[in-house]
Amino acid sequence: MSTIQDIIELRHNLHQHPEISNREKQTSARISEFVQRYHPDKTIDISHTGKAFVFEGKNPGPTVMFRAELDALPILEHTDVPYSSQNSGVSHACGHDGHMSMVAGLAPFIAENRPEKGRVVLLFQPAEEVEQGARDVVESAAFTDIAPDFIFGLHNIPGIPKGEIVLRKGTFSAASKGMIIRLTGKTSHAAEPENGISPVRAIEQIIHGLSEVAENKSAFNDLALLTIVHIRMGEVTFGTTPGDAEVMVTLRAYENNDMQKMTRLAEQVVEKAAESERLQHVISYVEDFPALENDDQCVDMLEDAVRKTGLAFGYREQPFKWSEDFSYYTQKYKGGFFGLGSGTDQPQLHNPEFNFPDDILGAGMNIFQALYKMLLT
Template identity: 55%
Template sequence: MNEKIIALRRELHRYPEVSNCEYKTTDRIINFIDEYKPDEVIRLGDKGVLFVFKGAEQGETMMFRCELDALPIKEISGLEYASVNEGVSHVCGHDGHMAIVAGLAQKISTDRPTKGKVILLFQPAEEVEQGACDVMENVNFKNNEPDYLFALHNIPGLTKNRIVLKNGSFASGSKGMTVQLTGKTSHAAEPQDGISPADAISQIISKLHVLRTDKTLFSDFILLTIIHIQLGEISFGTSPGYAEIRITLRAFENEDLTLLTSLCEKIVKEVANQEKLACEISYTEVFPATMNNNACVGIVEQAAKQNGLDVEYIKTPYKWSEDFGYYTEKFNACYFGLGSGYEQPQLHNPDFDFPDDIIETGINLFYTIYKSTLQS
């Protein structure tokens, strides 16, 4: 096992930082990879970084991406290298993903491209959707856009070192929908003198649940989940005049997510109009579906076979979302899974710890992709 990379992974695990606060994490990565003498180290603002290894000849650009951020979850693992930052932990495995890409830098440093470029992207703020958008808008990224882009995610509950692939949609698109309904407060003894959103909320929820079960409208899986409702204030003498509903919309296909969004808005606006309520709708944490390029999927499959790894093609995309979907809208890309074991706690569990014994598999697979595509 690569003890130096494992030590890096555990150091990153010990000092996690949440989305948009990954300053020291970025510094640690730069300090580590600097030893391997990339041709360029390009900052993406004050968080995020590109490491560029250049060939002598002009050619295509291949990029490998990993995530810098941790989650606002208290770790309960009891590990000697457990998080020292209260209420923050690497319980999604981004520490392991960073270690894999750092290990790739090790290998490339002694086997540099003869043509083209290979770029290692350490991206901030994946967990909150903002990271990929900010990276793609950064002029330093625009000047180094890839011809091919690859990334992986560890998958608990799957045989260790198994590679999970899918053509087309790999992970769901999703968005958070916030509905604000404004009427008029009144005395609770005289509700007819006000305009309460209470009945509107009941109608909206009922109609959304009917929409959720309609199998004729969508080409594939959709889901909407009511995650929060606020109605008025805790005052028994007041009939409410304001309400908010927060809903997560989710779909395997981007076209279905667009249709689902439109139909939900139609329901909300019709009910609000009937109930004489002002209505505002906004969105946050918008993730497009992660849509794999078939040719890139084939590249990963061949690399996995060259490494003697089992490959599984899943039939159904994952329900979770990933901001890698922003990259797949523009670039030839593949996002794939790396099995992390049946005993592995699930992602975002407070006792999660990335298994060190799959790091080498990730490094070797990325390296084979690099060799077979950029060096061929």
């Protein structure tokens, strides 16, 4: 049976060797080496670098899955810990090293308490940071074979007291997507702008039109937010009028229906502006996260598990504005996602000074263990 010190050492090892999305080969190997000590019945390669470890029960029952993320971020670490990142420019500045360690830490507990019924799956997913990770997993044939009846996950939350649990029914975190608008006209000499087709006025219309969409609160059920994050137009030259442009916008909403409506309205703004200024236009999307919608039954089970552990907890009034690709699981399966406080003085996520606190590893594992006992023993 592993001790908490073994789990801490695993986290430090993972923290020291971070890898970016879909390149987590060594991370996956380190997780596999740890979990294999506890003899899972099946080990399944899934998506790019993902792993699923299956522990079979003695009798028929539900498939219960616990998910963690493998990837780190392209952020240079600024901590003075002895196990700081050895991969220059890459660090676990979001705490996925801690999430992985808590899910892997279930393996020794399961080995000592084999499921009486059903099966448990420990899932380690690539590429959470770039959105397609969970989607690739859910769409893979390998996942279909181990499709869960219930899936659970967590994220550490800076600003919340250490070990305190954050619950919410319905939307836990927002839908978001990156909208890329490409406009194409025709360059001309800057002395003869009438001979060109410039995107300048179209960009003005798009900025104004998108602002109107976002400000029309009555059109949406809940939060709907449009943020223009980047505009590029023409080339850096004083002799030529611009003939093309690119506008990047982040769309964010608490409800998937609102996201669909906001997307449609934003596209209409772009189409109208492009047509009025005789421009060709192409719209594409990146980092498309649905809203993470918790299943009520799963949240009830989470509350029961938290009460059994004796940890402090509370229900959040509003969803978080950030996005999380666990939403791809909850679109198809009953899921429960919760927050784990990582400290009121903890640096924020994606901060180069972020380092997951070891003293909350036990809290997350205790909740997972309580869920496991509730559903599989």
